[in-house]
Amino acid sequence: ELKVEQNPLFLSMQEGKNYTIYCNYSTTSDRLYWYRQDPGKSLESLFVLLSNGAVKQEGRLMASLDTKARLSTLHITAAVHDLSATYFCAGHDMRFGAGTRLTVKP
């Protein structure tokens, strides 16, 4: 069973700042997923990373995958309030990390 660890679990940041969320996983996984959950809502897919070195970007979010280090990162650039949500990563077996609750403050 693939175990996924995210850090930090809670992140409070100011608008305009940059930060990175980390997702470490325990065994080989040929893919890594990032999802977003707004408070009281369901989960939505953000990115799927399918190979070592893969990088995906959407707006102020950029995700990358290093399969050798078993690490994926979600980088936030110039945060805005609308990015406040919980971000989850998951490996190929669809077991999710604990989530990172991001709050962006003005």
Added chain:
Amino acid sequence: DSGVTQTPKHLITATGQRVTLRCSPRSGDLSVYWYQQSLDQGLQFLIQYYNGEERAKGNILERFSAQQFPDLHSELNLSSLELGDSALYFCASSVEGHGANVLTFGAGSRLTVL
């Protein structure tokens, strides 16, 4: 609307009772996943079905059971309910097989056990 339909949206029941949660996957998706989300436990994987067959099992209690029917809809049965079973239960579906295999989530069923 994600295309994954879950019913009921809200359910309030008493300890010891039994409930059934229903999920209709997105058209064309063969795989259904069930998750439990409670405040202190995060998003816990319960079970996965693919085209009617159990594919993977996670942290599903013995009091819980699930099945996927020939029309691909799935039901999660929760029995002998306890206060700690109060949670949001999500269903997600995917095409499965080669490729990205992205999950599409339903809106969830919120279960309150009193």
